[in-house]
Amino acid sequence: EAEVAQSPRYKITEKSQAVAFWCDPISGHATLYWYRQILGQGPELLVQFQDESVVDDSQLPKDRFSAERLKGVDSTLKIQPAELGDSAMYLCASSNPRRLQGVNTEAFFGQGTRLTVV
């Protein structure tokens, strides 16, 4: 069964350092999401891509966070510099198979990257 792949699974970094997360969505999915989940809370959207274009990045702290999906396939989320409050689970999800445009489809999530900033 196709899965959303994320790496690394766990990351520990010192504050003020740069950190990057990678996501490979399910093949053929046009929509890709990055979410952040703080312990005890539900996931919150950071950025949504439709192919290579950003659809929604209103909740992305753009002074330190950046995201790209250059070829409309895999994606990278970067934090620079990391702060203690960035410690969280970062989740990637994909949906919307291009072959099924217009059909309401579910989003599939990866296992996430657990970031700890020390």
Place this chain on the structure above:
Amino acid sequence: DAKTTQPPSMDCAEGRAANLPCNHSTISGNEYVYWYRQIHSQGPQYIIHGLKNNETNEMASLIITEDRKSSTLILPHATLRDTAVYYCIVRVNYGGSQGNLIFGKGTKLSVKP
């Protein structure tokens, strides 16, 4: 902000049906009801979704009221592995693309032996 309201926690006996309620009184005509669950330290797992009609799959049943202002997720025979946080989400469908999933705090379901 999430457009749904769920009880923070529920208990269910193993083997019995678990009925998880959700209120979405401000749902609009082009919004679907989605259910996801999250087992500790894993990514959310899709369960089921629907627009107006009741839906059933191998995992669960979704009952949506006629006015669409509330719904119930039914796990017919809960097992210990169903212990998780269950999220009810309304999600807009624009046709060619879909809105994001706005998660609330969900319901923590504890299935007990």
